[in-house]
Amino acid sequence: MTPGSPADASAERILAAVHAIPIGQVAGYGEVARRAGLPGRARLVARLLAGNEDPRLPWHRVLRSDGRIAFPAGSTGFIEQERRLRAEGVRVVAGRVKGQRIATSVDEQVWGPG
């Protein structure tokens, strides 16, 4: 193992950023990566979620920048994510989150669309 590797620390920050997403709210992969201090590492976030084993991790609150579920429509992950989001009161139509806007930058999360 490499407990002191920077990749491990980054993964920890990413998971923390995902946990920080409030119930009923959603965030984009890029936004999560940005919060973790890893701008441009959206794919790394996806890889982490794909291999996460923590059932408490609100991975379903992470969407693409388009506001759509990243899984292919009809797949197991797609159905599961859609179901979990709806359980939290999030309106999901055709695999897309409605009534909310995916922040692509920290400014939008803090200040809003403007």
Next chain:
DNA sequence: GCAGTGACGCCGT
């Protein structure tokens, strides 16, 4: 070291 692949993002049409 190179090529292929993916729960991505941005831009142009």
Next chain:
DNA sequence: TACGGCGCCACTG
């Protein structure tokens, strides 16, 4: 809104 193309990063054979 939908599609296609290109770029970027990390992992695997």
